[in-house]
Amino acid sequence: MIDVKNLEKTFGDVPVLKGISEHIEKGEKVVIVGPSGSGKSTFLRCLNLMETPTSGHIFFEGTEITRLPDREINKLRQRMGMVFQHFNLFPHLTIRKNITLAPVKLKLMTQAEADKKATELLERVGLPDKAEHYPAQLSGGQKQRIAIARALAMNPEVMLFDEPTSALDPEMVGEVLALMKQLAEDGMTMVVVTHEMGFAREVASRVLFMAEGTVMEQNTPAEFFANPQTPRLKDFLSKVLS
Amino acid sequence: MGFADSFRQNFIEDDRWKYLADGLKTTLIITLFAVLLGLVLGFLVAIIRSTYLRTKKLLIPDILCRIYLTVIRGTPVVVQLLIIYFVIFASVPISKTLVAIIAFGVNSGAYVAEIVRGGIMAIDAGQLEAGRSLGLNYRQTMTSIILPQAFKNVLPALANECIVLLKETSVAGYIAIADLTKGGDIIRSQTFSAFLPLLAVAVIYLVMVMLLTHLVSRLERRLALNDRR
Numbered sequence: 001m002i003d004v005k006n007l008e009k010t011f012g013d014v015p016v017l018k019g020i021s022e023h024i025e026k027g028e029k030v031v032i033v034g035p036s037g038s039g040k041s042t043f044l045r046c047l048n049l050m051e052t053p054t055s056g057h058i059f060f061e062g063t064e065i066t067r068l069p070d071r072e073i074n075k076l077r078q079r080m081g082m083v084f085q086h087f088n089l090f091p092h093l094t095i096r097k098n099i100t101l102a103p104v105k106l107k108l109m110t111q112a113e114a115d116k117k118a119t120e121l122l123e124r125v126g127l128p129d130k131a132e133h134y135p136a137q138l139s140g141g142q143k144q145r146i147a148i149a150r151a152l153a154m155n156p157e158v159m160l161f162d163e164p165t166s167a168l169d170p171e172m173v174g175e176v177l178a179l180m181k182q183l184a185e186d187g188m189t190m191v192v193v194t195h196e197m198g199f200a201r202e203v204a205s206r207v208l209f210m211a212e213g214t215v216m217e218q219n220t221p222a223e224f225f226a227n228p229q230t231p232r233l234k235d236f237l238s239k240v241l242s
Numbered sequence: 243m244g245f246a247d248s249f250r251q252n253f254i255e256d257d258r259w260k261y262l263a264d265g266l267k268t269t270l271i272i273t274l275f276a277v278l279l280g281l282v283l284g285f286l287v288a289i290i291r292s293t294y295l296r297t298k299k300l301l302i303p304d305i306l307c308r309i310y311l312t313v314i315r316g317t318p319v320v321v322q323l324l325i326i327y328f329v330i331f332a333s334v335p336i337s338k339t340l341v342a343i344i345a346f347g348v349n350s351g352a353y354v355a356e357i358v359r360g361g362i363m364a365i366d367a368g369q370l371e372a373g374r375s376l377g378l379n380y381r382q383t384m385t386s387i388i389l390p391q392a393f394k395n396v397l398p399a400l401a402n403e404c405i406v407l408l409k410e411t412s413v414a415g416y417i418a419i420a421d422l423t424k425g426g427d428i429i430r431s432q433t434f435s436a437f438l439p440l441l442a443v444a445v446i447y448l449v450m451v452m453l454l455t456h457l458v459s460r461l462e463r464r465l466a467l468n469d470r471r
Contacts, residue, residue: 078377088372102376
């Protein structure tokens, strides 16, 4: 589904991604872990071109997306949902409007269709009574579940999660991870940058370890945590699992 | 001469109150249309400038905008008014009121632009990213996500700019427009008494400003309902 070939990204003079090649299958749940500054988020953000790669190629369903014109990039992003660390809900709109804005603006649904979809999605994320609330009235965990619903309203083929639980109070992490797990079980293709090792172990079909702008090691979750190969990963795991 | 006599002489005799009434009408017309022109120009410039600052697109329009801002904010409004009337429209038959609207509108636009640009830049970059990640283009994201939030945040500053503009139009007399200030001054020159006519002018400005302030605070309260915190 997604093919990455020799992806490089530099910010100014600083190389952040140093030639990453990766293949993500339909239905896979790829979890990316690694120390901060390793380029995890930048890699994820390159996949839907929120960051423009410096060099290299990304293919989505066989089409090279790396040098698309703007209009095509917007089309592409409709097929890839993204969830942010800081939720980025639209504070001036009700929850319902947050969810229906994009599909209606992009003329994919009428307002009535989108409203129906929003009601279904709110049911699915367990917040059916919040449709007419504003984001400021919700807790962090609720906001992130709405952000997931908002992304799902576009019927994306893949979901990208950029540290979705890092800005949450500890007691709210669980509800968001549970929703993501449910999404995974429904067969969604997911790429997740996270520090939640429990989630990686339980949900991932594959875990990538990124360090210093490269994918240093990858494996099935069981092997990844039981038999780390590189000293860098051993060191990382000893710190995060202690 | 007692107050009643003075009042009669300044406002009742020869229907002198009409100088104030007609002047007020002119002042309001100039202010209203100059505010509208200023808002349109200001939003346009603010959008161009913030687009350039965020995306590095629109370099040439951005340079033109910066020249406009520097020139307008670097020279007095009276000088701008005189130049527009006596130089730019010197050989064109055009109503003085229209000249004033253009001069004050173009002047106000520069200040509105910087207010609105500040409002746009203050919106978290995550809002733009969220809109773009859903597949909305830059323009759709601006109009349905960024601008509504920016507008609400800068409303008090915009209201202040309207108030400033209302008072600034008092220099319209420089190109012989009979606005409110000029009206009071005409009465003074006829009756040779300064106190009452100028006091009346001041009170009228004050009442208008207080009314505007009141309206804006009501509008602000209504908009604030959207994000109870």
